[in-house]
Amino acid sequence: MSQETGTRVADAAADAQAVNAAVAAAPWWRGALIYQIYPRSFADSNGDGVGDLPGIMAHLDYIASLGVDAVWIAPFFKSPMADFGYDIADYHAVDPLFGTLEDFDRLLAAAHACGLRVIIDQVLSHTSIEHAWFRESRQSRDNPKSDWYVWADAKPDGTPPNNWLSIFGGPAWTWDPRRQQYYLHNFLDAQPDLNFHNPEVRAAALDNVRFWLDRGVDGVRLDAINFCFHDKQLRDNPPKPVHARTGRGFSPDNPYAYQYHWHNNTQPENLTFLEQLRELLDRYPGSAALGEISSEDSLATMAEYTQPGRLHMGYSFELLTDDFSAAHIRATVENLERVLGAGWPCWAISNHDVARVATRWGGAQPGAAQIAQMSALALSLRGSVCVYQGEELGLPEAELPYAALRDPYGIAFWPNFKGRDGCRTPMPWNDSPQAGFTSGTPWLPIPAQHRMLAVARQERDAGSPLQRFRRFVAWRRQQSALCWGTVHLLDLPAPLLGFTRRFGDDEVLALFNLGAAPGAHPLPPGSWQLLAHAGPEAGTLHGREVHLVGYGVAFVRCVKNL
Structure with missing residues (x-):
């Protein structure tokens, strides 16, 4: 061997050693595959037609067999369910619909025994109207919780204090006769916004996260995290021209698309809070935070929020649109990489808020090859990846009649927008009438087409979307370039x-x-x-x-x- 060749061999060995050391030192969440569970629709253990925590526990072996690194469980906290758990009445309690706190502890231990990390949703920007904090806050203008929510006086003519709109349609302000003031809600009027300008609110929010970290969860997915702060001056949002009323998942018939939302979310004060949240997480080695971000420039916000000392990961809605073109995907990734710096992305092509990707990108009858390609593409981008339950099966969007709708968003905007129920129908475990999901009547109907794509059927077919998904995930795990x-x-x-x-x-x-x-x-x-x-x-x-x-x-x- 020549001296030059020997030097190159030594250099290559040194490079390999450096790479192996970097892999060993990488935190678990970098390049991780996270499986999102919508508990209402995953598995029902007691026959009431609604999925629950014991139902999830019964299927942990299946989840682990997919080769994923973690599960993200959507809200299971005590709630009146106006927005199906995203309106929390008690951050420290499990809603009886889903089980008990002891059920969660057992689920957490069982997941860890399967090698799965557990991430839970934390909805910090707002609570349920039935939360004890809000019940106290609305009683008067001088009680201990009076400034815990965003209250404002009416204009002289009695109208709301500004032109802010709710994502679910109509004004973002609701009049409360007890206080003779309006309260802010960026979502449903049953989801009043907390006043994060109040340091007591910020401390309480961190305490809620600490409660679950103390129980051993491995991370938090932060719902609508850029909505925590509002403009203290309550300035009107400027109008948006017609040609710009696209993207971000809002149809042009939703008046929310008519404004630039510069003042009701994504305020600079939020960065300090994110740094406080990161300080808390750093006290729990191995924990991670994934932020959901929807702003006027979500990619720039995502980069800003994931810089060192803030969130570990962020994801936005850019790949949750209908645009499945090479140009759109390339521009999205390039635009993010241009500003991301030391930040870390997390990609998702499906979740509980948008039509299922098999239909959204694949049309009426996507083939197994196209479905497999969608997953492979998401899993090949730089970053971590969230996969929504049923995505591995290639489930299409369910077509539901108006009478079956449960989503208040869909009910309000029917028929032009059918809401989110079509992606939330129960998981099909077998091809029986109730798909192995429940022994009772499911909370949403299960399409016959989904039963034909059930887990049990796909397990027997080597060419099924499920088996293709498993094989690709296992292969990707061996590719350091694709992971990191x-x-x-x-x-x-x-x-x-x-x-x-x-x-x-x-x-x-x-x-x-x-x-x-x-x-x-x-x-x-x-x-x-x-x-x-x-x-x-x-x-x-x-x-x-x-x-x-x-x-x-x-x-x-x-x-x-x-």
């Missing part, structure tokens, strides 16, 4: 999407054909090796060109010759 590497987007002709991921000396080129027709891409100079990934339809290497079938995926590694 940097990303560089390529300028490719539509419908091709491509980017490189690099971690240490490992460079992988990821290619996706987002169209139904075959496509090809020439490789740049160098030595490339086609990686035999599992799950999506694989591309093939012909000389210096990668060929992709419709909805195909290819990963090629840059080989360094010593």
Whole structure:
């Protein structure tokens, strides 16, 4: 061996050692795959038609078999359920609908025994109208909790103090006759906003998070975290021109899209609170915070909120829209990378608030190849990933009649917007009439189409979306570049999407054909090796060109010759 070759071998070994050390030191949440559970719809253990904590516990083996790192459990706290748990009446209590605090402790221990971390939702910006704090606050203008919520006097003509609107339609202010004032609610009028300008409120919010950290949870998903603070001057939001009333999941028929929401959320004071929250989390080694962010520039806010000393991760709604184009995905990732710096993203293509991705991106009848590609794409981006229950099955959006709707958002905006019930129908475990979800009547109807895609059926089919998902997740775990590497987007002709991921000396080129027709891409100079990934339809290497079938995926590694 020549001296030059020997030096290169030593350098390569040193690089590999450095990479291994970096992997060992990486916190668990970097590159993690997080499985979102909507407890009402996951599994019902007692036959009342609503999923519960024991139901989740009964299916932990299934969740672990997916190869995910953590579960995120949507709210299970005591609530009147005006917004199905996102209106919390007691942050320290489990709602009887879902079980008991002891049930949660058992679930937490069982999840840890399966190697799963547990993240729980924390809804800090608002409470239920039935929370003890609000019941006291509304009684008078001089009680101990009088300044714990956002109260304001009417204008001289009796109208609300400004033009702020609720996401669920109509004014963001509701008149309270006891105080002779309006209270702010960015969501339902049953969800009054807390006044985070009050230091007692901030301390109480941190105490609520501490309660669950003390019980052993591994992290918190922070709902609407940029809505904690409001403009103290209560300035009107400026109008938004018609051409700009798009994106962020708000249909043009929702008046919320008519404004730039510069004053009712995303205030600079929130950064100090996030730093206080991070100080708390740092006292619990291994804990992590994932923030949900929806602002006028969500990517910039996401970058700002995930800088060192603030949230560990953030996600927004940019990939939860209907736009499944290479141009949109490339622009989203590039725009975020441009401002992200030391921050860390978490991607989601489905959740409990938007139509299921199989329908949203795949249309009326997406095939198994296209469904597998969607998951592979999300799992190949730089960052962590949230997967919503049923996404691994390729469940389409459920079509429900108006009479079956439970979501107040959908009821208010029917028929142009059908709400969120279509993505919240119960998980199909088998093809029986109630899909193995319950022995009673499910809280939302279960479509026959979903029963045909049930877990039990897909377990028996090696080519099913479930089995493809499992295989790809297992393969991705072995790819350090995909889990932790940097990303560089390529300028490719539509419908091709491509980017490189690099971690240490490992460079992988990821290619996706987002169209139904075959496509090809020439490789740049160098030595490339086609990686035999599992799950999506694989591309093939012909000389210096990668060929992709419709909805195909290819990963090629840059080989360094010593």
